[in-house]
Each structure stands twice: as C-alpha cells, then as structure tokens.
Amino acid sequence: MLTTLALTLVTAPLGAAPLGDTEQPARIGIGATPFQIISDTEIIIDGVTYDSWEAVADSGYFHTEHTRCITGFDDPGVDIRGTGADCDFNRTRVEPQYQPDQGVRRIPVVVHVIQSTSGTGFIPESRVRSQIDVLNEDFLAIAGTNGGAGDDAQIEFFLATEDPQGNPTNGITYTTNNSWFNDSGSYWNALAWDTNRYLNIYTNSASGALGYVPSLPQGGIVGSNSDRVVVLYSSFGRNAPLVPFHLGRTTTHEVGHYLGLYHTFNGGCQSTASCATNGDRICDTNPESSPTFGCPGGRTSCGLPAPFDNYMDYADDICMERFTPDQINRMRCTLENWRPNLAITGPQACNAADLAEPLAVLDLADVQAFIDGFTAQQPIADIAAPAGVFDLADVQAFIDDFNSGCP
Ligand SMILES: [Zn+2]
Numbered sequence: 001m002l003t004t005l006a007l008t009l010v011t012a013p014l015g016a017a018p019l020g021d022t023e024q025p026a027r028i029g030i031g032a033t034p035f036q037i038i039s040d041t042e043i044i045i046d047g048v049t050y051d052s053w054e055a056v057a058d059s060g061y062f063h064t065e066h067t068r069c070i071t072g073f074d075d076p077g078v079d080i081r082g083t084g085a086d087c088d089f090n091r092t093r094v095e096p097q098y099q100p101d102q103g104v105r106r107i108p109v110v111v112h113v114i115q116s117t118s119g120t121g122f123i124p125e126s127r128v129r130s131q132i133d134v135l136n137e138d139f140l141a142i143a144g145t146n147g148g149a150g151d152d153a154q155i156e157f158f159l160a161t162e163d164p165q166g167n168p169t170n171g172i173t174y175t176t177n178n179s180w181f182n183d184s185g186s187y188w189n190a191l192a193w194d195t196n197r198y199l200n201i202y203t204n205s206a207s208g209a210l211g212y213v214p215s216l217p218q219g220g221i222v223g224s225n226s227d228r229v230v231v232l233y234s235s236f237g238r239n240a241p242l243v244p245f246h247l248g249r250t251t252t253h254e255v256g257h258y259l260g261l262y263h264t265f266n267g268g269c270q271s272t273a274s275c276a277t278n279g280d281r282i283c284d285t286n287p288e289s290s291p292t293f294g295c296p297g298g299r300t301s302c303g304l305p306a307p308f309d310n311y312m313d314y315a316d317d318i319c320m321e322r323f324t325p326d327q328i329n330r331m332r333c334t335l336e337n338w339r340p341n342l343a344i345t346g347p348q349a350c351n352a353a354d355l356a357e358p359l360a361v362l363d364l365a366d367v368q369a370f371i372d373g374f375t376a377q378q379p380i381a382d383i384a385a386p387a388g389v390f391d392l393a394d395v396q397a398f399i400d401d402f403n404s405g406c407p
Contacts, residue, residue: 091277111172162356284325293314
C-alpha cells in the first residue's frame with residue numbers, strides 16, 4: 001500500500017549557477033562575419049549593433065546559407081560502423097522495416113541551457129517543454145497543430161526522467177559560462193549525457209547560426225561527447241523571441257539532421273532518376289538549386305516545384321510543415337542502424353500513475369515524478385477532475401492507479 005505520500009519534497013532550484021566568471025563574452029566569427037551577443041538588446045554583427053532580435057531578423061542576416069544552419073556533411077569516405085547501408089552517407093533504400101507502422105520510437109532528450117553571466121540565454125522550463133511539444137507536433141503530425149499537415153513519423157520525444165546515474169531529473173540542465181554561451185570551448189565534455197542513450201540539445205549563441213549538428217550520425221560521432229544538436233537560444237521553443245524563426249522549427253530541422261537527413265537543396269539540381277544516391281538521397285523531395293528563404297507559398301527550381309515547405313529547407317518557421325515518407329523512412333533507418341541505443345521501443349505507460357521511465361513498471365520514479373509535478377502544479381500530476389486543480393482527488397487517483405499495478 002502507498003498511503004503516505006510526502007508532498008513536501010523539495011527539489012533543488014533551477015536557474016543560474018553562482019556568478020563567478022566575470023570575463024566578457026568572447027568575440028567569435030563565422031567566416032568573415034563577426035558575431036557577438038552582449039545581451040538581447042545589444043547584438044553586434046559585423047560592426048553593426050542591433051537593439052533586438054527583431055532587428056537582427058529584419059536585417060536579413062539569417063537569410064544566407066552560412067548563417068541559417070551550419071551543419072557539416074563531411075563524409076569520412078567509409079561507413080565505419082559497417083552497417084546501415086540502407087541509409088548511409090551515399091544512399092537511401094526505402095524498406096518496409098523502417099516504416100512508421102513498425103511502431104513508435106521514443107527518444108529521451110536532455111536540454112542543456114547555457115547562459116552568460118549577465119543572464120542572456122536563460123530559457124525558462126516552460127519554454128523548454130514547449131520545444132519538446134513542438135517536436136512531437138511535427139514528428140507525429142498531430143492534428144490541429146502547426147505540424148498537422150505533415151506525415152506521422154511515429155518518432156516521439158520526451159524530456160529524460162532519469163539521468164545517466166539513474167537519478168530522477170526533469171531533463172534540463174542550466175549552466176552559466178560566457179565562453180560556452182558563445183559556443184566556444186568543448187563544453188560537451190563537461191555537460192554531455194551518454195550520447196548513445198540521450199539526444200543532447202544545447203542552447204547558446206550557436207556560433208552565429210540558428211543551429212547545427214557537427215555531422216550526420218553516419219559519420220561515427222555517435223557515442224562521443226561532441227554528438228549534439230546546438231540551437232540559438234532566441235530561436236528555441238514556441239513563441240521564442242526571434243521572429244520569424246520563433247515556432248520551434250529550427251530544432252525540428254536540426255533534429256532532422258541528427259536523424260540522418262540532408263538539406264533538400266543538397267547538391268543543387270540533380271537527376272531525379274538517381275534520386276536515392278544524389279542530392280539529399282531522398283526521392284520524394286524534388287531537387288532545388290538553392291535554399292528557399294522566407295515564405296514564398298510556392299517556388300519552381302530545377303524545373304520542378306521546390307519542396308519549400310519541408311523541414312529540411314530554409315523557409316520561415318510558419319511555412320515549414322512536413323517530412324516526406326522517404327525522409328521518415330531514412331530517419332527510422334538511421335535510428336535503427338546508426339543510433340541503435342537511443343530510441344525506446346518498449347511499452348507505453350500502463351496507467352495514469354505510470355509517469356516515469358521505465359514505462360510499464362510502477363516504481364519510486366513514478367512516485368517522485370508525481371510529487372514533483374504536484375508540487376509544481378504541472379499537467380503531469382493533474383490526474384483527476386477538475387482539470388487545472390491540484391487537490392486530494394489527484395493524489396487519490398494516483399494512489400489507486402499505483403496500487404492497481406501494471407497488467
Ligand atoms: Zn540544416
């Protein structure tokens with residue numbers, strides 16, 4: 001029996017680490033474009049100071065190929081893992097075992113929020129959670145959301161509930177470091193959680209781009225600390241400050257790379273006859289001579305309709321709305337062959353008390369998750385009616401489900 005839930009358990013407060021580093025943000029450069037974030041109202045690019053992220057966006061700075069996304073595609077020349085030929089660097093072979101009807105793949109996420117000593121770069125937990133929601137809306141094509149027009153990949157994301165040592169966690173870390181905030185220094189060696197088992201997302205200045213991953217997983221990065229997704233903090237989450245890159249689609253795009261996708265315009269105009277082995281190695285996305293910027297509503301490139309609404313193009317957030325079936329097949333192939341220890345393919349939660357990993361097992365992690373959620377009045381603990389009210393009915397419902405056990 002579980003009848004004496006202690007609802008006074010207090011977890012360590014989140015937020016800024018103690019201030020101790022007084023160095024000024026370092027000046028960093030992307031190519032010939034120096035980029036320096038002093039604060040959200042003082043952003044210096046190539047000698048010009050902008051007083052808001054809106055002003056940066058209006059300047060067209062992110063409408064160039066070298067600032068939108070700086071993901072690298074260096075092919076080491078060999079498939080060092082020796083497997084995954086269905087979705088290696090050179091080709092995509094669409095196979096039934098990678099189709100979404102083979103079951104949901106659930107990916108644990110840790111978000112490392114890095115801020116400067118002035119507090120620039122801080123992202124509240126609610127906005128971090130909103131980004132996970134957006135990922136799920138887009139990858140699951142949830143009806144009634146911005147992602148609803150796409151195809152359902154049956155790939156789901158959740159903030160980790162257990163850290164690498166097995167301790168309960170909300171899946172978010174906060175770090176204050178000016179060098180790391182400027183995307184300098186090997187911060188991943190200090191912060192990464194086992195990259196075989198967690199999607200590690202970092203928010204900081206992203207080296208002056210909206211985001212990037214260091215390389216596709218087919219290159220052997222998986223398992224190293226540097227395996228990561230990096231997103232500009234002002235473009236992270238729903239209703240982020242950086243309009244028109246404010247709806248969480250930078251992260252959707254970068255996670256597409258993290259799961260093995262190229263840009264739709266990779267290689268420019270290519271033969272559609274050999275579409276599986278050139279360009280983006282995807283046959284149901286037409287080739288493009290160059291990225292689509294803005295929100296054109298339609299575009300012809302290479303003599304064909306451009307896939308301007310694809311998450312792997314460069315359109316504004318509101319105009320991105322789909323992964324194609326072949327892209328989904330390649331991502332699921334990548335998960336199976338190149339990130340084999342990442343996704344959870346096991347059972348779903350067995351009842352309303354089954355709140356934490358491992359699912360289908362009711363244990364202290366579930367109790368902790370309920371207590372944390374109840375204390376913070378989060379939806380996870382709002383089990384009983386009325387919705388939005390956290391009272392003894394929720395506690396009783398949790399206890400009843402917990403005691404009834406998983407089938
Ligand atoms: Zn990209």
